[in-house]
Amino acid sequence: MSEIPEETNNEAEFNNQETITKVDGMYKDWFLDYASYVILERAVPAIEDGLKPVQRRILHSMKDLDDGRYNKVANIVGHTMQYHPHGDASIADAMVQIGQKDLLIDTQGNWGNILTGDGAAASRYIEARLSKFALDVVFNPKITEWQASYDGRKKEPVNLPIMFPLLLAQGAEGIAVGLSTKVLPHNFIELIDASIKHLQGKKFTLFPDFPTAGIMDVTNYNDGLRGGKVRVRAKVSQFDKNTLVITEIPFSTNTTTLIESILKANEKGKIKIKKIEDNTAAEVEILVHLPSGISPDKTIDALYAFTNCELSISPLGCIIEDNKPLFVGVSEMLRRSTEHTVELLKQDLEVKLGEFEDQWHYASLERIFIENRIYRDIEEEETWEGVIKAIDEGLKPFIAHLKRPVIEDDIVRLTEIRIKRISKFDIDKAQQKIEALEAQIAEIKYHLEHLTEYAIAYFVRLKNDYGAGKERKTEIRLFDDVDATKVVMRNTKLFVNREEGFIGTSLKRDEYVCDCSDIDDIIVFTQDGKMMVTKVDSKTFVGKNIIHVAVFKKKDKRTIYNLIYRDGKGGPSYVKRFSVTSITRDREYDLTNGLKDSLVHYFSANPNGEAEVVTVLLRQVGSIKKLKWDLDFADILIKGRDSKGNLVTKYSVKRIELKEKGISTLKPRKIWFDDAVQRLNVDGRGELVGEFRGEDRLLIIRQSGVVKTIIPELTTHFDDDMIVLEKWIPKKPISAIYFDGEKERYFVKRFLIENEGKEETFISEHPKSHLEIVSTDWKPVAEVEFTKERGKDRKDNQVVELESFITIKGINALGNQLTKDKVNTISLLDPIPYEAPEEIPANDIEVVDEETIDASNDSSETSNADDNENYKTGDDGQITLF
Known part of the structure; x- marks a missing residue:
């Protein structure tokens, strides 16, 4: 085989290499130019006027077309295209968004509905004009900086001279290249108040306010900076026992998407509903019908946990300043906007001052020119230059008091005065005009010297002129976190194969345990003293010989496990009581001492x-004398799950039998009511309601005259008109004074609640009937102030001891008439001292405080000596208390 030449090898290697193209120029120039254009010209608003370019051009075009009448939106869009180099659709969409905020544009026609999500009609069908507010605060050509439009044919404003924090009032949202912005809308009146406070040197705090109303938690708002968060909720209340009504929705959603999220949660089994009715028009009204037996309170929490009834919004304060993006909080935006408004007010005053001084200067020249008949000096002049010179010379003796030199333009204006005006010149009127101008000049100079006070007065005027109807819509409230595991619908069934050690939702041939949800944790105990908590699944192995399986409740302090176990093979037996409040999921915990062949007896x-x-x-072994005795778990202290326990016997246990069911050894649970979140809690927040045992109830009375008693569940929702919330004492009467609309008289009644858990009305159903006062004191006292009748002396106030005024009757009784005279006011006085009878406790056994459980829950290092300190074991194996 012949060798390949060296040159050929190099050429082949070169051909196999990839071609590398440098794109530095593209990224440095083209992409950067594109990113800058999107940031500056499309997505992010300017701090000066709070507007994106398309919004600014729309408002400028509307000002061009403004004649006081409505214009077709299609006409405005077409006019805006002279300034905005994009399609008409983007302009129309931006204009609809401005119009829906109901601040700058006065709309007419179908502009869509932010509540339902319905879009606006086509731009050829709807009309618009600038609002009075926009005409007042947005435009001022004399202090506006202008620039050429994109094709050079028109002039457009660089920024509109808006003297108001418009960006914070309307909010803004945009996605650019590499960054985004999300400024939430704020309340009109609160923004003005904050601007005034800033000018006064006071501190202020701003929170969002949404056009969709709803409820909001601003705990983590972080001044609108990146990393902040606002939680918003729909306003959900109970319409009747089987119906919920949604009357306000969270910002960034609408009734359509909200209903879809509810239906989706229903399909997944997170909640259970019968049907939904959407009656929304001008106001939101969504009726959620529940099946019989479904708790409305629990469903409200489930709506917050699993649907768009609660959303989290992350603000991001990004604005354009000096053609650069700047990340600032809403407080800083407000300060900059306020200071910019002060500067614009100053410029406006300076322009007006210059105009008034020019008018004063010319009015003074005109008076000198006519009063001293200087116009006669030009009769002999034959040239224009001679005329100008003659007037100039004639004025010199009289112009020493003028504030600026006389220029040729001033003289030219004098030559243009008509003879008719000269002949009818009134010196007194001319002097009055000059004095009026001097007063206006003095006023403007005063405002310039006291610019801060002038700016404050300006903001106060805006509030007085335009603040009506712009009160806060979104209620600010602290939210309690909804535990999803407590409110989710148990939409599947849990089964167990005890012998093989499997649990799951697919083991339908095995033993049914309980209903559960797909987000539940399951706690399992096995015969060898092991415990595990695992996520519910179709089939999970947890250990053979399961003795107990249940849905696990995190931080559950009241569920107590009673256990007697054998420590190892042939070892002694111990007894222990413990709770399980926190665990690591899927970790196996040993409740015994860990010796091999340990066994749970009970x-x-x-x-x-x-x-x-x-x-x-006990088993009969050797010389044991006593083979049987009783053990009361009430004698055992509740300790941590890792404690060894107390010695029961060192001998072999044959079996343990239940002799008598137990009663609670925990103290009555203290329950507080937190008015900020309108919820009950056991964490000490708010006002203490009382100490509750299992059978105790809460008494609730509403202003509408409705009374009921309920079991104090922490998930309970309370109506806004609730006026009484306390622990219910069945023998304690309720006293009320109410106005009967049919008889037009005040009545007094005292009654006891006989139907536990039933909601009842104790005033008449006439539409004019209303509850005046209600008291749960044993011996209440009321004072009646009468209305003064014409021609008669006012009747003295009457003090009424309600206990002696009327006996206790049924809840449906009319009661006794209070008086026939006209009543002005009725008020409660201090009750008559009365020592209430002591409540008889449900049992007289010693109870264990829940805090004891907490203190010992982590006692994994509990010594054996501590565990056994209360007991002594005899030869017969019996345990005896010291």
Whole structure:
């Protein structure tokens, strides 16, 4: 085989190499130019006027066309294309967005609906004109900087001289190349107030306000900077026992997408609904009908957890300043906008000052020219230059008080005065005009010297003129976090194969455990003393010989597990009580001492800390005298799950039998009401409502005259008109004074609640009936102030002791008439002192505080000595309390 020449080898190697093309020029020039264009000319608003270029050009075009009448939007779009080098569709869309914000554009026709998501009609069908607010604050040609339009035929503003924080009022959103912006809208009145505070040197805080209203948590707003977050919720309330009503929706959604998210959650089994009705028109009204037996309160939380009824919005404050993107918070935007407004006001005053001074200068020259008959000096002049010189010479003796020199243009204007005007010249009127101009000049100079006060007055005028109807729509409230596992619908069934050690939703031939959801965790205990928590799945192996399986509740302090186990093969037996509040998922925990062949003799899970009595039976071995005795779990302290426990016996246990079911050994649970989030809690937030046992209830009274008692569940939602929330004492009467609309009289009634859990109305159903006062004191006292009748002396106030005024009657009784006289006001006074009867406790056993459970939950290093300190074991194996 002949050798290949060296040159041929090099050529082949060169041909196999990829061709490398440098693109540095493209990225340095073309791409950067494109990115800069998108950032500056399309996506990000300028800080000076808060507008993107297309918005600025639309407003400028509308000003061009403004004659006080409505213009077709199609006409405005076509006119805007003289300034905006893009298609008409983008201009029309931008104009609709401005119009829907209801601030700068006065709209007519179908402009769409931000609540339902319906689009606007075609631009040829809808009309628009500038609003009075826009005409007032947006335009001022005399202080506007102009530039040539894209084709050089027109002049357009570089920025509009907007003297208002428009960017924060309207909000802005845009995606550019490499960055984006999302400035949330804020309240019109609050922005003005913040501007005034800034000018006064005071601190201010701004939070968003959305046109869709709703509820908002601004805990992590972070002043609108990157990394901040706003949580928004729909306003959901209970319409009746089987219906929820949504009356306000979160920002960035609409009724269509909201309903779709609810239906999707229903299909996935997260919630359970019967049907949805959308009655939205000018106001939002979505009715969510629930099947019988479904909790409305739980469904409200589920809507927040699994649908668009709760959304998280991440703001990003990015604006253009000096042709560069700048990331700033809304407070800084407000400060810059306010200071820019002050500068524009200054420029406007300076322009007006110059105009008034020019008018004063010319009015003074005109008076001198006519009063001193200088016009006669030009009669002999034959040339234009001679005329100008003659007037100039004639004025010199009289112009020492003028504020600037006389120029040729001033003299030319004097020559243009008509003879008729000279003949009718009134010196007094001329002097009055000059004095009026001097007053205006003085006023403007005063404003310039006190520019801050002038700017404050300007903002106050804006608030007075345009603030009506612009009150805050979005309610600011702290949100409690919804635990999805507590509110999700149990849409599937959990099964267990105890012997083989499998759990899952697909084991339909095996033992049914309970209903569960696909987001639940499952806790499992096995015969060898092992515990594990795992995510629910179709089939999972957790360990053979399962003795207990259930849905795991994280941070559950009240579920107590009672356990008696043998420590290793032939070892002693121990008893322990513990809770499981936190774990690592899929990790196996050993509840014994870890010796091989350990065995569980007895196990029970108690949702409210119940402590049963069991009988311990020993095997007959050797000389054991007592083979049987009772063990009461109430005598065992609740400790951590890693504790060894107390010694039961060192002998072999034959079996353990349940003798007597137990009652709770936990203290009554303290429950607080947090008014900020309108929720119950057990964390000490808000006002203490009381201590509750399992059978205790809450009493709720609403301003509408509705009363009911409920079990105090932490997921309960409360109506806005709730006026009484306290622990219900069944024998404690409720006293009320109400106005009966049919009889047009005030009545007093006292009653007890006989139907637990039933919602009842205790005032008449007449539309004019209303509840005046209600009291849950044992002996309430009210004061009645009467209306003064014409021609009569005012009747003295009447003090009424309600207990002696009327006896306790049924809830449906009319009551006793309070008075026949006309009543002005009724108010509650301090009640008569009364020592309420003590409540008889449900049991007299010693209870264990829940805090004890917490303190011992992590006691993995508990010593054996501590575990055994309360017990002594005799030769017969029986445990005895010291």
